[in-house]
Amino acid sequence: MLKEEVFKTGVDFGFTPADFIPFKDREVCERVRKINGKDLEKHPNPDFRIKVVHNPHPIVIGDIFTRIKASDDQDKKTVLILGNPEPETYIPVAELINYHKVNCRNLHVFAMDEWADEHGNIAPVSYKASFARSLLKSLYYSIDADLRMPIEQIYYPNNKNIDHYSEMITETGDGGADVCYSSPGWTGHLAFIDPVEEFLTDDLDEFLKQDAKITSLHPLTVAQNSLHGVFGQSGYLAAVPPKAATIGPADVVRSRERIEIHALLTNNTFSSWQRMTSRLILHGPVTPLVPSSILQLLKTQVYVSEELAAPFDCWELVGY
Numbered sequence: 067m068l069k070e071e072v073f074k075t076g077v078d079f080g081f082t083p084a085d086f087i088p089f090k091d092r093e094v095c096e097r098v099r100k101i102n103g104k105d106l107e108k109h110p111n112p113d114f115r116i117k118v119v120h121n122p123h124p125i126v127i128g129d130i131f132t133r134i135k136a137s138d139d140q141d142k143k144t145v146l147i148l149g150n151p152e153p154e155t156y157i158p159v160a161e162l163i164n165y166h167k168v169n170c171r172n173l174h175v176f177a178m179d180e181w182a183d184e185h186g187n188i189a190p191v192s193y194k195a196s197f198a199r200s201l202l203k204s205l206y207y208s209i210d211a212d213l214r215m216p217i218e219q220i221y222y223p224n225n226k227n228i229d230h231y232s233e234m235i236t237e238t239g240d241g242g243a244d245v246c247y248s249s250p251g252w253t254g255h256l257a258f259i260d261p262v263e264e265f266l267t268d269d270l271d272e273f274l275k276q277d278a279k280i281t282s283l284h285p286l287t288v289a290q291n292s293l294h295g296v297f298g299q300s301g302y303l304a305a306v307p308p309k310a311a312t313i314g315p316a317d318v319v320r321s322r323e324r325i326e327i328h329a330l331l332t333n334n335t336f337s338s339w340q341r342m343t344s345r346l347i348l349h350g351p352v353t354p355l356v357p358s359s360i361l362q363l364l365k366t367q368v369y370v371s372e373e374l375a376a377p378f379d380c381w382e383l384v385g386y
Contacts, residue, residue, distance in 0.1 A: 086284075086285055086286075088253055088254075088261035088284070088286075088355040088356065089254070089261075089346060089350070089353070089355045089356050094346075094350055094351065095342070095346070095350075097349075098345035098346055098348075098349045098350050099342065099345060099378070100377075101345055101348075101349055102375060102376065102377040103118060103372075103375050103376075103377075104118055104375075106118055106344075106345070106348060106349070106370055106375050109348070109349070109362070111362055111363070113364070113365040113366070114361065114362050114363075114364070114365075114366050114368070115366070115367050115368065116348055116368045116370060117367070117368070117369050117370070118370045118371075118372060118375045119369055119370070119371065119372070120371070120372050121329070121371060122327045122328075122329050122369035122370070122371055123154065123155065123327070123329065125369055126155060126247065126325065126327055126369070127155055127158045127159055127162075129245075129325060130146070130148075130155070130159050130247070131159050131162045131163065131168075133146070133244070133245065134159070134163060134168055134170060134173055135163075135166065135168045137170075137172040137173055138168050138169045138170070138171070138172065141172065142172060143172045143174065143240075144172055144173050144174070144244050145174045145175075145176070145235070145238055145239035145242075145243045145244050146173070146174070146175050146176070146243060146244060146245050146246075146247065147176045147177075147178050147235065147243045147245070147246040147247065147313065147317065147321065148175055148176070148177060148178065148201065148205075148247055149177075149178050149179070149247060149248055149249060149257065150177055150178075150179075150197035150198075150200045150201050151197060151200035151201075151204070151294075151295075151296060152200075152204065153200065153203075153204040156201070156204040156205035156208065157204050157205075157208055159205065160204070160205055160208035160209045161208070163209050163210075163213055164209065164210045164213065167213065168213060169213055170209060170213055170214055170215040171215060171216075172215075173215045173219060174215070174219045174221070174238050174239070175201070175205070175215075175219065175220050175221065176221045176222070176231075176234075176235050176238075176243065176313075177197055177198055177201050177220075177221065177222035177223065178246070178248070178257040178312065178313045178317075179197060179223065179257045179258045179310050179311060179312040179313065180196065180197045180198060180222055180223045180224070180310060180311045180312075181193065181195065181196065181197070181307040181309075181310055181311075182280055182307060182309040182310050182311050183307055183308070183309065184308050184309060186280040186309060187225060188223055188224050188225050188228060188280070188311045189307065190224075191222075194296070195296040195297065197222065198222035198223075198224075200296075201220065201222065202220065206220055221234060221235075221238075223278065223311035223312075224311075228278060228279070228280060228311050231277075231278035231311075231313070232277035232278040232313065232314060232316060232317050233277075235278075235313070235317055235320075236317075236320060239320075239321075241320060241322075242317070242319075242320030242321045242322060243317070243320070243321040243322070244321070244322050244323065245321060245322070245323045245324070245325060246313075246317070246318050246321040246323075246324045246325075247324075247325050247326075247327075248318075248324070248325075248326045248327075248358070249326060249327045249328070249329070249330065250326065250328065250340065250343055250344070250347055250358040251286075251287050251290055251343075252286040252287060252289070252290040252339045252340070252343060253284045253286050253287055253343075253356070253357070254343050254346055254347050254355075254356035254357055254358045254359060255284070255287060255357050255358065256315075256318060256326075256357050256358040256360070256361075257312045257313050257318075258281060258283065258287070258310040258311075258312035259281075259312055259313070259314065259315060259318075259357045260281060260282070260283060260284040260287055260357065261284060261354060261355045261356070261357060262281060262282045262283070262284050263282065264279060264280075264281040264282060265281060265314075265315075265354060265357070266354050266355075267354060270352065270353070270354065273315055273354045273360075274315045274316065274319050274360060275315070275316050276314040276315050276316055277313075277314040277316050277317065278311065278312060278313050278314050278317065279311070279312065279314060280309060280310070280311050281309060281310060281311075281312055282308065282309050283306075283307070283308055283309060283310055288303055288306045288308070289301075289303065290339060291306045292305065292306050293332065299333070315357070315360060318360065318361075318364070319360075319364065322365075323365060323366075323367070324361055324364055324365065324366040324367070325366070325367050325368075325369070326358065326361060326366060326367070326368045326369070327368075327369050328340060328344040328347075328348075328368065328369070328370040328371065328374045329369070329370070329371035329373070329374055330374075331373055331374075336373070336376070337386065338373070338374060340374060341374050341376070341378060342378075343356075344370060344374050346359065347359050347361070347362075348362075348368065348370075
């Protein structure tokens, strides 16, 4: 008969994580899991700045708009790498541009990634879940026609340019983008730089030098995106393309600044696959197994929502 004390205390159960999980060091995972709240802001690299705030999204909207306005006021080229789909960010930015009559003639925008099929064919703009389609609809065509940048200054990966997409960013940005904006995936991916065969290497320097390419998507990335609105938020795994075109780590490194947001919740509930991923990115080892961890080496501002910074543990009475 089991003693009552067993139910009161509970014990850990030793096991090796499943093979498909990229980062498996349970000791490190437990260490970073216990870092919560404002303690997340402490980091040995002073250029890697972490700020826990109530809601990071207005900050990013304000930052993008401020840079675009400065490009108009100073008549200076500004090159941004943007993630998609982000209508909740880009539609407000477009409204601010329209309200303040900001001319976007100097703005160049690079989409950081796009879907691809099993043969490496990149999805066209007409594809309903296309990132380029979302960017054009939410940002470009939401800006008043007399204020828009030339359409040629909106760049996105396609079958013709993927082999020199990194070169396009570097040349347009005079060495690199001014800012790379990102938000990590379940694997810790940045854009679609996943811990998969196309990117993985034991040499960190080699990892950091990789440019844009077509890549397979990690199973966790497919699962994550099956919960996104463009795929119905219902676990429809077969609806998610198996590959993607993506910028490479070198494009992130060459950017003059980086801003990352950790704030994803599942439909505004406490549930979030990003909460643990955030901790590994911020305070785990720098490794290709957690691609966004490379930001620890670079001049980066990370905004973490208070919800993501909240502690978590084993809760026996809570389900999904």
